Amino acid sequence: MDVQLLGGAREIGRSAICIDDTLVLDFGMDSGNPPAFPVGDVDPDAVVVSHGHLDHVGSIPTLLSGDARPSIHWTPPTYDLTMVLARDTLKLHGGSYDCPFTEAELARVAEVSETHGYREPFEAAGYEITFFDAGHVPGSAHVLVDDGDTRLLYTGDFHTDEQRLLAGTTARPDADAVLCESTYSDVTRPPREQIEREFAESLRTTVWEGGTVVVPAFGIGRTQEVLCLCEEYDLECYVDGMGKRVTELFLRDENREFLRDPDLLRRAKGNARFVNGRDGQRKRIAAQNTVIVTTSGMLHGGPAMTYVPAIRSHPTNKIAMTGYQVEGTPGRDLLETGSAEIDGRVMRVSAQVEQYDFSAHADQAGIRSFLESYTDTPILVNHGDRCEAFADELRADGYDATAPELGERIEV
Numbered sequence: 001m002d003v004q005l006l007g008g009a010r011e012i013g014r015s016a017i018c019i020d021d022t023l024v025l026d027f028g029m030d031s032g033n034p035p036a037f038p039v040g041d042v043d044p045d046a047v048v049v050s051h052g053h054l055d056h057v058g059s060i061p062t063l064l065s066g067d068a069r070p071s072i073h074w075t076p077p078t079y080d081l082t083m084v085l086a087r088d089t090l091k092l093h094g095g096s097y098d099c100p101f102t103e104a105e106l107a108r109v110a111e112v113s114e115t116h117g118y119r120e121p122f123e124a125a126g127y128e129i130t131f132f133d134a135g136h137v138p139g140s141a142h143v144l145v146d147d148g149d150t151r152l153l154y155t156g157d158f159h160t161d162e163q164r165l166l167a168g169t170t171a172r173p174d175a176d177a178v179l180c181e182s183t184y185s186d187v188t189r190p191p192r193e194q195i196e197r198e199f200a201e202s203l204r205t206t207v208w209e210g211g212t213v214v215v216p217a218f219g220i221g222r223t224q225e226v227l228c229l230c231e232e233y234d235l236e237c238y239v240d241g242m243g244k245r246v247t248e249l250f251l252r253d254e255n256r257e258f259l260r261d262p263d264l265l266r267r268a269k270g271n272a273r274f275v276n277g278r279d280g281q282r283k284r285i286a287a288q289n290t291v292i293v294t295t296s297g298m299l300h301g302g303p304a305m306t307y308v309p310a311i312r313s314h315p316t317n318k319i320a321m322t323g324y325q326v327e328g329t330p331g332r333d334l335l336e337t338g339s340a341e342i343d344g345r346v347m348r349v350s351a352q353v354e355q356y357d358f359s360a361h362a363d364q365a366g367i368r369s370f371l372e373s374y375t376d377t378p379i380l381v382n383h384g385d386r387c388e389a390f391a392d393e394l395r396a397d398g399y400d401a402t403a404p405e406l407g408e409r410i411e412v
Helices: 060-064 076-093 103-112 192-208 222-232 242-250 262-271 279-286 304-311 330-337 364-374 387-396
Strands: 002-007 016-019 023-027 046-048 071-074 113-115 122-124 127-133 141-146 151-154 177-181 213-216 237-240 272-274 291-294 318-321 339-342 345-348 352-355 379-382 409-411
Touching: 023 060, 023 141, 060 076, 060 103, 071 076, 071 103, 071 122, 076 103, 076 113, 076 242, 103 113, 177 364, 192 213, 192 222, 192 318, 213 304, 222 237, 222 242, 222 262, 222 272, 222 291, 237 242, 242 262, 262 272, 279 304, 291 304, 304 339, 318 330, 330 339, 330 352, 379 387
Parallel strands: 023 046, 046 071, 071 113, 151 177, 177 379, 213 291, 213 318, 237 272, 237 291, 318 352
Antiparallel strands: 002 016, 002 409, 016 023, 122 127, 127 141, 141 151, 339 345
């Protein structure tokens, strides 16, 4: 089996893998400035998608240009999330270099889509494919590719610990080679319960003292996690941005089975107040002592551009970051300097700023525990800022581990 990484090799973003020039696994984009897309020229017979995050699905419609019509295989939530993200990309960047596809190409996605559940083998481009629950976001999957001689396990993004929305991955299918993500291969986190408790107590304290809390959160997964915490800890909250649509999407009949506890999310939705999107309404909400969960998670767009300026000047207020802040984003600048560029203006923030690690990726201990099932299996390390270093660490512990370069072909 010939494996070529067209993205996600020694980097995070634009994940894309080509198998024997006929099967593509994921086809994402890096939404930096400028954006980056998978390298090479591919014309696959089929596409298999691990999960619905932009760095794994952002370029999918480009594979349907011209006469190309490869079948696309994913779980129902991944299909729905991909369509939400693609429409959002078209809305924001349609017709510009930042958008690699057209409305017509996006419309073709539904025509070639085939959805599958976990542990239900199916055929794609002559391979037997099986999805296993990866515990990352609803619908996320490890992808097992079997050509009859070789079984390649592509982990996609995964989490080994329980979250509010999902249980951690327990799947360890037999494989002859493992292509493994390494996003947090050098990070050790406190127990999830401790992070959740400290977060909820911080929010409760701020509201009790008469302050407003803005919680910038990614619309897929993170917003819903925070809503579930607000419901459990009896915190009033508003939700704004893409997270509103995604919450409703996860509660569709075809997607509920991909949640650990659909009733918890249903109750969390009932506890939250959905914002209709008018700036006047947002400013009135920002004046209340309440919790506001809103995109964007890194403060480079979305309704946060209204809420943060509205609450920034009072030290009783709080901005509680819930995810990793990429270098160069306003969120990262805010954490490091106390100022951020919001809508073209650099603003000094007097409100309290805190960060909580609610990542949906496994940390170092989680990745190591997953790989314990593959001590005698070649490991290809991808999707990380330190892929080579992690491969070196694995080799020092007796693993057969390498970190392929972008565009490199590997026989497994």
